[in-house]
Amino acid sequence: MVRRLKARHEHALQELYDALAPWVLGLAYRILHDEDAAEEVVGDVFVKVWRHVHKHDPSRGPLVPWILSIARNRALDELRRRQRWWRKADRWGRAQGAGAGEEVATPGPHEAAVPGWPLHREVHAALATLPDDLRRVVTLAYFEGLSHSQIARRLQQPLGTVKTRLRAAHHKLADQLAHLKDWLE
Amino acid sequence: MTDWLGMSVPPRTPRPDLKGRVLARALARRRRWPLALAAALVVVAGGVGSAWWAYGRIDALGAERDRLAARVAALEDTVSSFIHDPATRLIQVPVSTGGRVGTVTIFADSARHRWLVRCDGLAPNARDQAYQLWFVTDKGMQPAALMAMDRDQPMVMGLPLPQAGERVMGAAMSIEPRAGSTSPSGPLVFHLDL
Secondary structure, eight states, rough: HHHHHHHHHHHHHHHHHHHHHHHHHHHHHHOOHHHHHHHHHHHHHHHHHHHHHHGOOGOOHHHHHHHHHEEEHHHHHHHHHHHHHHHOOOHHHHHHHHHTTTSSSSSGGGGGGTHHHHHHHHOOOOEEEEEEEEHHHHHHHHHHHOHHHHHHHHTTTHHHHHHHHHHHHHHHHHHHTTTOOOOOO | GGGGGGGOOOOOOOHHHHHHHHHHHHHHHHHHHHHHHHHHHHHHHHHHHHHEEEEEEHHHHHHHHHHHHHHHHHHHHHHHHHHOTEEEEEEEEEETTTEEEEEEEEEEEETTTEEEEEEEOOOOTTTTTTEEEEEEEEEEEEEEEEEESSSSOOOEEEEOOOEEEEEEEEEEEEETTTTOOOSSOOOOOEEEEE
């Protein structure tokens, strides 16, 4: 897939969209809670991937996490822009706090037909098995893009505690997800 | 290992029309390349054509400049010999036109029977008028030159004297209709006896 993308095969881009668009849209929607904005992110992500796929270094990681990191960064940029413009950071914070447990909820069975589903279940399970306090800091850091100090303020915890919990969560996730590989051929 | 965390979120089925819009956006830039290339070629071709035209134009202008420079040099020689000839008489006439003081200078060459006249500081004419210079001869006033002055600038002209048989005794200038007159009919600017 990567080789065909780098060779500028347009059909490969279509295949990539079919395989990854649901996941990119899901991630963007999880961060933004806005369907239209999430679709904008999807467009931006695939344009960027198409233009910059030559920069992807397979030795530094598989293609899917690379694309997901682009989607996350783009969605967080949009989130911060909205927070600045709308000055609704508090409402967002409350909404995110109330929905903190939703990301580990069991999805409906019909979604199992989506490509990449087995990988999703493994990541989902790894996150779900984290203790609540670790999962909370990971969620705030990853899906809201908060810094360590911002997480500490949000949770009213010492900064050192937040750093320790993040470090512990990363170790646990790394152990459980080290074997993952792209499902794209 | 947070690289994979994005996969923890349940997927969402995109709206059917999103794929077309996304692919169109992504591929649009690539498809613009041929147009950009064509535009670049047009620009380059235009630049080469312009350079070629400019080169030819510069060449032509250079030749024209050389031709005019040679002509000016010849005129300078003529004027110089005319002015410095022992047979040339210099006459300067102060004039007043439109409240301005100017000068009419006449280099009268009796050997070649020619005058070189230079007018400085004359007020520009009205749109339907002109200055007319006259030879004062023993047979009356003869038209010498018609000078429609629309701009405030000096004027120089060479004038052959009337045919033999008419003795030039002086010069005059008057303001006449733009087409000129056969004899002075307007106000005189100056009248000079030589």
